[in-house]
Amino acid sequence: MTDDLPTLTAEQTAERLGIKLETLYAYVARGRLSRTRTVTGSAFDPLEVERFAASRRHRSAAAPSSARGRSDGRPLMVIETNFALIDDDELYYRGRDATQLAATASFETVAHWALTGEWVEAARFTARAAVVDARTVASLLPAAATSRDRQQVAVTVLAAADPLRYSLEAESVVTATEALVAGMVEVLPAVGAEAGPSIAERLWSRLTPRESTAAALTALDAALVLLIDHDVAISTLAARAAASARASPFAVVTAGLGALDSPLHGNASRAAQGMLSRVVAGEHPERVIADTMASGRTAIPGFGQLLYRGIDPRARRLFELLHEIPDAASTVEAVERIDIVVADRTGSRPNVDLALAALTHATGMADDAGEVVFATARTVGWVVHALDEYSRAPLRLRPVGRYTAP
DSSP states (O other), rough: TTTTEEEEEEEHHHHHOOOOOOHHHHHHHHTTSEEEEEEEEEEEEHHHHHHHHHHHHHHHHOOGGGGOOSTTTSSSSSOOOOSSEEEEEEEETTEEEHHHHHHHHHHHHHHHHEEEEEETTTTOOOOTTTHHHHHHHHHSOOTOOOHHHHHHHHHHHHHHHHTTTTTOHHHHHHHHHHHHHHHHHHHHHOOOOOSSHHHHHHHHHOSSSSSSOHHHHHOOOHHHHHHHOSOOHHHHHHHHHHHHTTHHHHHHHHHHHHHHSSSSTTHHHHHHHHHHHHHHTOHHHHHHHHHHHHOSSOTTBOOTTTTTTSOHHHHHHHHHTTTOGGGGGGHHHHHHHHHHHHHHOOOOOHHHHHHHHHHHHHHHHHHHHHHHHHHHHHHHHHHHHHHHHTOHHHHHHHHOOOOOOO
């Protein structure tokens, strides 16, 4: 262990691994984890701990479902889905390679197809007049409010203004969703010149003051496509549970946004962007990673995805696009330097959160911009799942509790 790098205490290590202190010391005794004794107690290398955590996750994922207990945060149920498929380290939307869709079609085209099954090249999403009221309400938020806070307010205001908000008819749901996505973008204050009519162009003008380029807009649009859906993530489970109770599409999106607002899910790109900023500024990657782990992170932000053996294909595609943006060179170099350290010490590879952080950092966006891109795109996926859930028996996702207290 490098002496000048921060370390984890025994308590922090046990919390990171989700185990008791007794179990931690049993691992040490069996030689599965090493420690250094200090005057204040045991110290653990955060990167070794992360490698060990990754190995435990992979063993759990490889085990047959009957052998998995209730540990490691594994799912309590299997939910059939009809849109996203992850197979052989690739992501597919209804059988079509998502990375290819991101390379050949706009976000609106793919989103409209996801919602309706109809492929419309000229699809455009238009906000409703109530977005003016949403902007007014959002302007009253405290100065510390984030862009995603404004988006959440917009969902509530736009729902209140929709006389058909409780209609679960597919046509009504789709129309409301497309207008909602546009409203979630237009509620944000512009910080740059309007670039054009697409969601990516409108979003660009609200996330960065820099002048847009074709390469940068292509990367942002691809990110939106790639973030539409991804198996049954926690936010998607929350959205489906709401739909199971026949919540309106607006309430479904609200449920999804609540679960998305988490450092383990939708906010992960913020911490990843913080790491990139420090490395671009000249700090050594190993110190930055160790600092991040020692600060209480449950994992290295931007690395590891249980559903893939190697690099997240969404990240792979976005990194390819970042190489086409001249201003992104220093950010791409920082990604590569961090990746070398993490891959060597833990075996984990980049996920979409690191790629999203790299995109927002390279284009001069604030550190919460990744959350906005994620929420805007995933709103479509949540409603795709809701439409599926509306066709099934109501309340089927209501679990039964098992009492364990005295």
